[in-house]
Amino acid sequence: NAGVTQTPKFQVLKTGQSMTLQCAQDMNHEYMSWYRQDPGMGLRLIHYSVGAGITDQGEVPNGYNVSRSTTEDFPLRLLSAAPSQTSVYFCASSYSWTSVLGGELFFGEGSRLTVL
Amino acid sequence: KQEVTQIPAALSVPEGENLVLNCSFTDSAIYNLQWFRQDPGKGLTSLLLIQSSQREQTSGRLNASLDKSSGRSTLYIAASQPGDSATYLCAFFSNDYKLSFGAGTTVTVRA
Numbered sequence: 732n733a734g735v736t737q738t739p740k741f742q743v744l745k746t747g748q749s750m751t752l753q754c755a756q757d758m759n760h761e762y763m764s765w766y767r768q769d770p771g772m773g774l775r776l777i778h779y780s781v782g783a784g785i786t787d788q789g790e791v792p793n794g795y796n797v798s799r800s801t802t803e804d805f806p807l808r809l810l811s812a813a814p815s816q817t818s819v820y821f822c823a824s825s826y827s828w829t830s831v832l833g834g835e836l837f838f839g840e841g842s843r844l845t846v847l
Numbered sequence: 848k849q850e851v852t853q854i855p856a857a858l859s860v861p862e863g864e865n866l867v868l869n870c871s872f873t874d875s876a877i878y879n880l881q882w883f884r885q886d887p888g889k890g891l892t893s894l895l896l897i898q899s900s901q902r903e904q905t906s907g908r909l910n911a912s913l914d915k916s917s918g919r920s921t922l923y924i925a926a927s928q929p930g931d932s933a934t935y936l937c938a939f940f941s942n943d944y945k946l947s948f949g950a951g952t953t954v955t956v957r958a
Binding site for chain 2: 735771772773774775776790821823831832833834835836838839840841
């Protein structure tokens with residue numbers, strides 16, 4: 732198993748550009764989520780999904796869009812990048828929401844995004 | 848909203864010393880708490896999970912305690928090693944199933 736795979740690992744954008752951060756898992760996990768990590772702050776939830784075709788907003792969803800057409804993939808789209816979206820983004824997955832509550836949350840290695 | 852604070856932000860100790868990492872939270876209505884480890888350039892790895900009905904959890908050299916009345920959790924790492932150098936984050940599930948993370952404590956263990 733490759734686990735949770737995020738691409739790209741690094742990206743530089745100009746203000747106003749759009750892009751998609753990719754997240755894929757090969758563990759047949761129903762629950763997938765996106766977090767951002769900023770210096771001096773804890774991880775903050777952006778969007779999450781409890782299964783294919785189901786998504787919901789987290790704590791900081793503005794400026795981001797997600798979809799879940801397959802169990803394996805959960806892409807995060809930045810529609811019009813802003814400097815405030817400079818951050819490290821993590822994708823995390825789990826077998827189910829109940830598994831998340833049981834402490835089973837698997838993280839990717841992160842995507843570092845800089846918006847100029 | 849659950850506020851989670853980890854102090855200090857950074858810690859440097861000589862090899863062999865015991866580590867004590869603190870985590871405080873504002874809302875005592877927690878479902879459980881979890882301690883994670885993050886290595887530079889990597890994602891988070893779960894270390895320990897404590898249910899709200901428990902007071903502590905142990906795994907090898909790691910011991911985590913939970914005191915809901917005082918709003919604190921402590922992670923103890925016995926006989927620290929250079930390989931323990933990493934950032935340690937605590938996270939709480941509140942009873943409405945929101946997961947709140949602290950900013951972490953970055954630990955350096957000097958050989």
